[in-house]
Amino acid sequence: MNLNVNVVCPNCEGQAVHAFIGPDVQGTKCNDCSIDFFFLFATTRAKRSRGDRNANSREFNVRVYLSDGSEDLIQFVKSGWDDIELRVKDDVVFSYLGDDVRIVQNIQIGSYTSISVPSCYIATHIFGANSQEVMFLRKWRDRVLNTSSLGRLFVKLYYVLSPVLLTCLGNNKKFSQKAKQLLGCVLKGLGFK
Numbered sequence: 001m002n003l004n005v006n007v008v009c010p011n012c013e014g015q016a017v018h019a020f021i022g023p024d025v026q027g028t029k030c031n032d033c034s035i036d037f038f039f040l041f042a043t044t045r046a047k048r049s050r051g052d053r054n055a056n057s058r059e060f061n062v063r064v065y066l067s068d069g070s071e072d073l074i075q076f077v078k079s080g081w082d083d084i085e086l087r088v089k090d091d092v093v094f095s096y097l098g099d100d101v102r103i104v105q106n107i108q109i110g111s112y113t114s115i116s117v118p119s120c121y122i123a124t125h126i127f128g129a130n131s132q133e134v135m136f137l138r139k140w141r142d143r144v145l146n147t148s149s150l151g152r153l154f155v156k157l158y159y160v161l162s163p164v165l166l167t168c169l170g171n172n173k174k175f176s177q178k179a180k181q182l183l184g185c186v187l188k189g190l191g192f193k
């Protein structure tokens, strides 16, 4: 099989037609930002999602048929409560940055959703989930950190360590104040106004 698919880049969201040979994920390069990424073309068999109001996130389990007729299960978590429209038999393209699904495209309705990983535990705890500060840090993570292997390692470590740190220190006022000061400095250093 050789299929031309319009694919949205998981980094810059630029769109271009890429040939998909299948059946599994395949690597390609974005024409706009030159980043290497993976994508998968498949057909939806069933989609289940479960929202978590406290974490303001939603977990997805999408069963798909690959182009050779075999089945696969695609799982990911996105920040935000809202669901993704994917019906049975809808063709879908998943684009990955590293191991993470970052774009889900519904070919039938011609729309896509960018998957923002639920994130910045400490920043969310201190500034609130929908604050300007958290949006800024999220963008910085996606555009800067996630484009290098060292940056991605830092992000992984942060996600592993910060829930632990928060559980231990989350209700400690001194910790919150210090963390707020520190994050304030970081934000300033990154150009946040």
Ligand SMILES: [Zn+2]
Residues within 6 Å of the ligand: 009, 010, 011, 012, 013, 014, 030, 031, 032, 033, 034, 035
């Ligand atoms: Zn790109």
